[in-house]
Amino acid sequence: MKIRRFKLIYLPEGTSLKREFNIQMKHLWIVLSLVLTCFLVLSSGTAYILNNWFNAKKVSTLMFKNTRLEKQLKAARDKVEYMGQKVDHLARSNGELRAYVHLPVLDTDLLKMGIGGALPAPIGDSTGAEDLISRLDQMERQIGLQENSLAEIESQLADQEKMLRSLPSIRPVNGGAFSSYFGKRRDPFTGRWEPHMGLDINTHSGAPIYAAADGKVLHASREPAYGNVVVIDHGHGYRTLYAHMSRFACTKGEQVKRGEVIGYVGSTGRSTGPHLHYEVRRHNKHQNPLDYMFEGFQVARLP
Template identity: 40%
Template sequence: MQIILVSRHLKAARTITIMPRHVLATIFALLLLVFSTSALFSWLSVALRLPLVEDLLVTLHLQEDRKTRDHVDSNLQLMATRLGELQAQVLQLDALGDRLSGIAGVRRERQVDTLKAAQGGPYVPAPMNAGELQKEIERLAVLVDQRSDDLAHVEYKLLEKRVRERLLPTVLPVKDAYLGSPFGHRADPIAGARAMHEGIDFNAETGTPVVATADGVVLAAAYHPDFGNVIDIDHGEGLVSRYAHLSRIDIKPASLVKRGQLIGAVGNTGRSTGAHLHFEVRMQGVAQNPAHFLKQGDEYAHLKRR
């Protein structure tokens, strides 16, 4: 770019050529001047403690401190809230664990607290700092995991107990019946000689429903010379229940039966002197007293006795 200067004092016009480097140099000089002036003014303001600048610096420091304090307070509040939630979860899990342990019959193992000397005095709150809050949160998080594992174990034991109870013959096979001959030695009703009675008799009218005393699989459902129409149900682990002298059989061998399911009816078939159900429980083929199992249910106590 060229600039032509014309003046009456000059005999001829002068031409000034402005190159890009001249423009850059001018801009750099201006920026340097502004920066130097600002730095000088700031130095003089701080050195001479000018009220305006000092107030501005104090205000900036206060704003930064307030922001930092608000950030810390917010984090502490979040940590305190998380700590309260974890404490509540631990209490809830402990209470739930105690209830489930009672139902499942499982004894929960607890850490025994060491004995402490007697203490007392006025209550003086001592708020925790961020580090202490973080350590307490981590400790409670570990406790929550431990309690969850404990509850999973209790749940397993409870499920195991429920399965075991469903496989134990604890339901009365005949609901409306009178207790007849118990388990043990007696005079044989036909031969009159002393004999072993390997079950319990339930006296009821012919046709009275007979139900399965527990879940299982039907081993046999057929006629036997001594037992008449008889059903054997396998409940697992070598435990078998037997229902004899039936007037009819309502299930087939290899069938799955549920506790309380109808399987037949009271009768007078086989070696029998009258309508009744002969009920046996055998473990590994050895006759057991059925009363020991039936007493674990709620119905045996209300069984009618002549």
């Protein structure tokens, strides 16, 4: 049986008052529907307002963070551009150093990989962070390249320093007078024109004789013509010879340094008086010793 209407009786306690309400089912449904609708409208409205409030708060926090990040990114880009200029400057100095020590210039394509300049402005929704990372990668490669180049320059300088230390470059006795130059001269014994393979420096007997460069003593012996003679091998094809010594101050096989005393002036062998006969050979070819006395390297000074 379907209920169409019903009666609601109201009996307050302690009184004889009685109230009755006749209610139709359809009215009850209407009221219930209205209450439910009101509840739904109110709750969804409240949820919407709360959601909007939370979202607005979230957006505001994100915007604040975004502004800060943009500022920090801009500062980072400026810093990277500045560092890029520094790296370029280092690369140029490195190039000049390479030229100075006679090393080949670095490949231009290799150099380009680290070239600085302004970073491109961010396009569309790009933050510009990608360009920043790419530029940092470039700089990392460029710094690596410069590091390797510097190591090469250092090694080259060390080699050059070693070679310079091995190059005959000082006057082997203090003072004295050049009595016979390199080239043809009249032999003091025969009177004939003969080649003179060295330089004669007249000085007093016992004057110290200095090694003209770093090297190894190849000979320290007595020979008929040269008398007491020392030959030093300096490497790189260079040898020097010191003849007519009164006595030795080095022995065969000894390593000597430039400026080290290796003997003393005398008149042993085929000699007419105390002097040093000094020869410079390069790849066994006699050189003019005057070409191997550089002012800057002159440890033996004129009195």
